Amino acid sequence: MKRILITGKDSYIGTNFKKYLEQYPDNYYVEELDVRDENWKEFDFSSFDVVYHVAGLAHSTPDESQRELYYKVNTDLTYEIALKAKQEHIKQFIFMSSIIVYGSGIIGEDRIITKDTPLTPDNFYGDSKKQAEIKIRPLEDENFKIVIVRPPMIYGPDSKGNYPLLAKFAKKTFIFPTLENKRSMLFLGNLMEFIKLMIDNEESGIFLPQNNEYISTKELIKKIAKVHHHKIWFVGIFNPLIRLFYKHVYINKVFGNLTIAKELLNYQENYNKYSLDESILITEKII
Numbered sequence: 019m020k021r022i023l024i025t026g027k028d029s030y031i032g033t034n035f036k037k038y039l040e041q042y043p044d045n046y047y048v049e050e051l052d053v054r055d056e057n058w059k060e061f062d063f064s065s066f067d068v069v070y071h072v073a074g075l076a077h078s079t080p081d082e083s084q085r086e087l088y089y090k091v092n093t094d095l096t097y098e099i100a101l102k103a104k105q106e107h108i109k110q111f112i113f114m115s116s117i118i119v120y121g122s123g124i125i126g127e128d129r130i131i132t133k134d135t136p137l138t139p140d141n142f143y144g145d146s147k148k149q150a151e152i153k154i155r156p157l158e159d160e161n162f163k164i165v166i167v168r169p170p171m172i173y174g175p176d177s178k179g180n181y182p183l184l185a186k187f188a189k190k191t192f193i194f195p196t197l198e199n200k201r202s203m204l205f206l207g208n209l210m211e212f213i214k215l216m217i218d219n220e221e222s223g224i225f226l227p228q229n230n231e232y233i234s235t236k237e238l239i240k241k242i243a244k245v246h247h248h249k250i251w252f253v254g255i256f257n258p259l260i261r262l263f264y265k266h267v268y269i270n271k272v273f274g275n276l277t278i279a280k281e282l283l284n285y286q287e288n289y290n291k292y293s294l295d296e297s298i299l300i301t302e303k304i305i
Contacts, residue, residue: 123274
């Protein structure tokens, strides 16, 4: 049996991962640990095999006044937990980083993340994740494996971030731009299976999991509207205006191109259990 400690109690990803593994009661024991105060430092890690670190601050356009806090939580706390994990003989440390370490998408031109793409975060949220990666990697050795996961936008039932905003828009608007783009996304259920495989196979390294299919914002809006039987007309009249504001952060988040090269999604076992259409039905609680 694998014993897994999730650092980040009541987090969206951590709590869902705990529930996901409950279908295998003979194979995994999972516990969540609150790391929002200093009490975690007294907690004994030594009885666990894996630490899955999901605690962190996530906001792609953070307020400047929060800069110090982002580095304290996303960088320093990550390192402190990883160091304690190593000192207490944990075998594997899994860190939830983000695709944001590569910077934003771009409107009007392809942006494809490959294994050679440099880390060029746009802001201190992305940089705080990058610095965490830099700090923890030297801790790795043959007895302490580190997995760094850089996922694209994660979505699922009751998720936060861009998806619920787009879904709300898709259920209410009657018109939407025809502007085409391509994004990598990752459904929660596929992420859960991926992390399970990382643990089962005692992996180490940097991974960029994603759904099998790329998706455009227009297609995503269309699919969400369809499952709710809502009619939307797609028009090109707004396209020039959107291109004009291509440097605006939110416009880029919605209409920019940001994909992970297909070869980077491949793994020795298939973790994409859900197709894009199935994932939207589940996320929208249709099934």
